[in-house]
Amino acid sequence: MAFKLWLLDEETIYEHVFERYTQLEGQSGKLAQDLGIQDRRGGVLEITFEPSGLEGGRKKKRVRRRNKASSVEEDQNVAVDSYHVSVGQSISSLHSSRDNGNSTTGYVLWSTTPFFINWLLYSTSAAPFRLGSQVEVTCGSSCEGHMLELPRLIDLTGADRGKRGILELGAGISGILPVILGNFVDTYVSTDQKGILNKLKDNIMENLSQLTRKRCISRSLRLELPTVEPVGDADITAASLPSKSTLHLEVAALDWEKINLQDKKTHSLHPELSLIGETCSSVYVIAMDVIYNEYLIDPFLKTLKQLKHWLQTTYNLQFHVLVGIHLRSQEVTTLFLEKAIIEYDFTVYDIVDQVIQESRFNFYLIT
Template identity: 30%
Template sequence: MNVQELENSPETMRIDENNLDEHIFELYAAHLPPLNSDLGMYSRSDKCVELSLELDGSKPKSNILLDLEIHQAIGMLKSSMASTTGAVLWKVSRLFAEWILIPGTFFYSVFRTPGLTVLELGAGVSGLLACALTIPLLKNGRGLYVATDQAHIVPLLRRNICHNLPEVARCISASQSSIATGQVRTEVAVLDWESDSDFQSMISDLEIRPEFDIIVACDTIYNDFLIDPFVLTLSSISSANTIVVIAMQLRSNQVLESFLSALLQAQFKIYSILQAALDIRMRNGFVVYCLAR
């Protein structure tokens, strides 16, 4: 995928200084979540969450279920630590993962590009996206997925991914006759947006190229304090060939407007996926953006 494809797609709309206010108004006037929706946590009390993702089996009537067991850090969530939101699974991650792997959706073919390299920012403890999006990489036989977060999140993130990857392999076996895993890597690494050295340390430790095809983030911006470090991180680690995909639950319109304004100021091109192109469960209360340099 490149900028021209984003520009020409009937499923995207370019957001700039001229239509930013109108875009924000339409989102919050027509696509707010139901009144009874909460902050967006999947469960704020369960130490272990069991869920099944319905994924494409690549043949008619052959959809398969990816059964995941996700351990949450409920004690961390209730603690006085400065950063605790990554301690639990958030609803948008599940919805985004199921939507992105449906045939015919905007990113379906993108995540089936052989040799694709993907970096996830603010993965949280769940590892859900890493497990779901590793599936197309494994089907192609080569690729790299690196899930990142702050140091106190990474141990449980790694545990959840390692625990669920055998289930990922089982799902692929159910949908095709062979799995070529030799050139596919799923990694976990520390990447703090406020640390200039974390990215280079990660590149060195994992012995990988310092350039990713896709950077993905789900529900990482929910207050003003996160905007500047997140945008600075994106600016420093993305290249002219990188596409950034951000899925968000709609909460504060002021925070979203500040975030998009900061991205524009940092010279990112912003494309909003039209609500009609999203999964029906995401059309009220959620938004997906693509960014390019």
């Protein structure tokens, strides 16, 4: 069964937060009681994503697809490819006043991101984000619901003619979202503070082989499509290579405190944002575990407000935001929702799904 959306307002915020943290408390014996670092023991993490939880009894259209040495059957509604990434992180930089003077947490991999990837690719309940479909919206127990049409976040088939983009805010150093989700979109822009970018680029380049479905071009990573490849006495042009669509992948600095898209003179400072507008018909902003204290809430929401206005008015894009929160402080979660809904006038939906409710995470769709 697909997830549902709970439309939150200034009254139901508190009901939602109370229910979610009550669920969390009831599972305290099953869930790890930590801050959410994926693994604080090592400088290099090896992480595998694979479709271990697919439903076996349902008949769906399947396509034969060869993945490395083995042949698998591809379910059109659920991803079947496996991925293995190697992530370099720096626990010492996380705690260093020299490297981390602005107290960013981006030097390590946080567990919200791997959970989100597994859920999005392999959970049957996440199908609306893979297929693009209507989702049931509830407005509380006493209100009649309605349906909301969602564009695809990712396209598993590669057959959809629509051009889709992802803009990642607060990416951190891991780089695993672009090298995995980049297989299913046309443009991916990963952003964070300037001090994070070198390690982020290193991890993306280390795992670029996981972009199995795309040919990648990137100005910031200095990647170009091959034009001629010598094979023996013959030359093979890019046009004669096996057909793969192209991913435009960029890494860019984006400071939430300084961004000002209302000033036309500053647009030239953000060519990566213009790239999304010029090449895509829809964009999802993804932000995983970026709301962990109250000081980040206003800069983040102001940035979203500017991005939404600029991308919609300048390029007429469909604009959606997915925010993943590791449920730590109940006060911070409540304040984030209060400000998003009441002060910044966003439409905010809680993504209601059993898999998510059995975790330490929560995900919100913002429009």
